[in-house]
Amino acid sequence: MSKSTVVWALALALLGNGRAWAQTRSLSLPQALAYAQAHNPQLLAAEASLPVAQAQVRVAKEGLNPRLSFDYPFGAGETKRSLGIEQPIELGGKPAARTQVAQAQVQQANLQINDLLWRVRNQVRQAFVSLALAQGSLAQTQQAIGINQQLVKIARLRLLAGDIAEADLIRAQFALAQEQQKLEPQQNQVQQAMIRLNALLGQPLDTVLQLQGVGEFTPPGLTTQPLPALVQLPPLATLERLALTERTDLALAQQAVQLGAAQVNLAKAQQVPDLTLAGSFTWDPGPPGGNTPLTTALIAGLRIDLPIFTHHGGEVSLAQANQAQAQAQVTVVKAQIAQEVASAYQDVNSAQRSLTQDDQVLLPQAREVLDLAFKSYQAGETGITDVLTVQQSVQAQLESFYQDFATYERSLTQLEQAVNAPLF
Secondary structure, eight states, X not given: OOHHHHHHHHHXXXXXXXXXXXXXXXXXXXXXXXXXXHHOHHHHHHHHTHHHHHHHHHHHHOOOOOEEEEXXXXXXXXXXXXXXXXXXXXXXXXXXXXXXXXXXXXXXXXXXXXXXXXXXXXXXXXXXXXXXXXXXHHXXXXXXXXXXXXXXXXXXXXXXXXXXXXXXXXXXXXXXXHHHHXXXXXXXXXXHHHHHHHHHHTSOTTOEEEEESOGGGSOOTTSSOOOOOOOOOOOHHHHHHHHHHHOXXXXXXXXXXXXXXXXXXXXXXXXXXXXXXXXXXXXXXXXXXXXXXXXXXXXXXXXXXXXXXXXXXXHHHHHHHHHHHHHHHHHHHHHHHHHHHHHHHHHHHHHHHHHHHIIIIIHHHXXXXXXXXHHHHHTTXXXXXXXXXXXXXXXXXXXXXXXXXXXXXXXXXXXXXXXXXXXX
16 A cells, blocks of 8 residues: 555545544655745744844944933022033943944844754654654555455465364454554554644644655565665764754854853943033023123033942953853863764664664565465465464564664654754
C-alpha cells in the first residue's frame, strides 16, 4: 500500500468518525521550511518586536529641548520682569553612547529572531520526518497485516484439506487480530504528528498533509527496495569550525559582550557633568504711578551639576561586571557547542552502523527466514507454532529496524541543530 493511499484511508476513517478535514495539502520539506518562515506564529511575534528596538535608536538620538521661563512679580516689593531661555548640553558623549547601546540592542534583537528561526526550522524538519516515519510505520503495519492474512488463508486451505486442526486456524486469526490492533495507535500517531507540523506551519490544525519527497525519510521494510543513501559526514573538526561561525547562541553571547561594552561607555559618559547655558532679558518699569525710569538688562548664565554626593561609579562597576559575565558566557557557549557537535556526530555514526547492519545482514536474513517458514507451513512440513514464531521474530526485527532509522533521522536533525547550518 502506498503512503498516499494510507493518508487518504486515514482521512476517510476520520470522516467516518464525524470529523471533516478542512483541506488537503501536498508539501515537501523545502516547502514546509519556507512556509514556516513566513507563517510560524512564534516567528511572527518575534519579528513584531523588532520595530520596538529600532524605535529606541531614534529615541537615543533625540536631543534635549530648551526651557523657556517667564517671571512676573506680584506685590509692591518687586517690579522686575524677566524672560529667559535655558539649553541643557550633554557632555562626555552621552548621546553617542546611548545610540551605541540602542544599536547594539537592535543587533541583539535581530540575532534573537535568527536564533528562533533556526529553532523553528529544526522543529519543522523534525516534525516533517516524524510524520513521514509515522506514515511509513503505519504502511509497514498494513504490510504485516497482509502477511498475517496470507497465513490465515494458508491455514484455512490446510484445514479444508484436513491437514491441520482448527486450532491452527484460530491461532493464525488471533495473530492477525493482534496486528490489526496496532492500527489505531499508529493512526493516532500519524494524526498527532500532522497536528504538530500544522501548528509549526501556522495553518489550520485539521489540514491533511500529503508529504512529497519522503523517500530519504522512509525505510524500505521487508521489500527489496534499497535503503536510502546514508549521509556522508565531513570531518568532525570541519563541523566544529562551522558551528563556531554559524551558531546564533554564540553570536548572541558575543553580541552581549558588545552590548556590555556600550553600556560601560554610557555609564562612564554619565560621570561627566552636563552644562546648561542660560540667557534672559529683564526689565523693571518701576512701581505703578511712579516716576522711576524703565531699566533693562541682558543676563547670561552657566550652570553645571557638581558631582559631590554621587559620581555614578556604581553604574560603571555594574556595567563592567555585566560585561565580564557576558565574556565568561562566551567561553561557556563555545564549550557547549564543541560538546553538542561531537555528541551528535557520534550518534549519527553509531546510527549509520546500526542501519548498515540491519540493511546488509538482518533484513535479508529476515526476508529469507520468513519466506522459508511460509513455504514449509504451506507444504505441511512445519506447524503453525513454527511459522508464528518466525513471523513474530521477523516483525520484531522490522520494528527494531524502524527504531534504528528513526534514531538515525533524529541524530541528523540534532547534528544540524548543533552546527546551526543546513547540512542535508
